[in-house]
Amino acid sequence: MKSWIGLWKKEMRLMKPIFTAGLLLIALVLSITLIVPLVRGTDPINASAILLGAGIFTQFAYIPVFFIISFYRENRHLEVWLHTPQSILKLLSAKIASALACGAVTLLVNGVLFLIFFGLAVPEQVRFPSIGELLTASLLGALTILFFSLMIGMFVILFFSLYLVIKPYAGKWFSILIVFVLVIGGSWIYTKFSNSGVYETLTMWGEISVNFQTGVLGQIAAQAPYSFYTGTFVYGIVEALIVLVIASFLLEKRVEV
DSSP, X not given: OHHHHHHHHHHHHHTHHHHHHHHHHHHHHHHHHHHHHHHHTSOHHHHXXXXXXXXXXXXXXXXXXXXXXXXXXXXXXXXHHHTSSSOHHHHHHHHHHHHHHHHHHHHHHHHHHHHHHHHHHSOTTXXXXXXXXXXXXXXXXXXXXXXXXXXXHHHHHHHHHHHHHHHHHHOHHHHHHHHHHHHHHHHHHHHHHHTSHHHHHHHSOSEEEEOOOSHHHHHHHHHSOEEEEHHHHHHHHXXXXXXXXXXXXXXXXXXXX
């Protein structure tokens, strides 16, 4: 366990500039949305709330981009990374844990700022929900964003692993082309599968309804009741573990080359 924690700390140090850049980007966007309207003599609060809300949705791309940048940096010292005296599975799991930690903190900062400015921007007649329901909605939203961001990120790991396996035989640029074709083809196949009855059977079970009753959340729930399926998350976790095992196997083969 201590060795894994050491790997995780190393990943956090490696990606600290990227994590910091993400927070600075939020601060920059917020500064611009506050300063520009003030210069023009308009209300900056609404613009800040809108852009911070948009920023929350961009968090779906946080973990995939985190992995792309992380692997790009690792690729410069690839042999050192692959021949670390730890299993590939530990290396990848530490990278995943660091991505989740950085993504969660960035999302928390973005979310708290959004709630503050949204609260200042809404008209007085719009009632805020209770603290309990607000926290519930925020937690569900954050977990959903992190979950799907991680699912996309796992395929970044898989395709990077394929690239490293193919590269010694096909060269850099041809390997990139092959992986690009695999990404397009794999995305098409996965889209077809996700629209199939089999996928529905695997994921659409254990429906949980969340009944919001106070404030604006209650008004939204009255028009569009919110529910989710336990199966979606169970299937996603199993899928992520399978992808992790396959990626680890491929990287182990790359080490043997």
